[in-house]
Amino acid sequence: MFFYTRYPSSNVLKTFFPDVKFNRCITSQLIKWFSNFREFYYIQMEKFARQAIVDGISDVKDITVSRDSELFRALNMHYNKANDFHVPDRFLEVAEITLHEFYNAISATKDSDPSWKKAIYKVICKLDSDVPEEFKTSSYL
DNA sequence: CGAGAGCCTG
């Protein structure tokens, strides 16, 4: 599910767990869970973006994310351990865009600003796609 | 005041 949306609202998130009766506690736990997913995602992005800079890559266009990228493997390992479904191409695009955002920001030393990631989050949150209905049938996450 | 983001920690 994360491969489709990075910023689902709590209500949207809930619809993907039809078999769960939510109370305040479980809901916040679910929100927290997804928040952790985002955290991991951005941590990886920053890590690989910095690595690209250390590696001396000077053009953003030389930074790409494909299914056999180290970055993709790290993410897939985390969100899709069993590798039981196909990751949408759109996710690869979003991942690449995210990586570029980090690369550009760090290159411009914007990371000296305590809240420099906010600008990136603002861009990425607009790239969410709809999650296929099939995910609502079983506890896919 | 409560939900949720974001950051840090275990």
Added chain:
DNA sequence: CAGGCTCTCG
């Protein structure tokens, strides 16, 4: 992942 804490926003 889950807890805990600060901070923003409706």
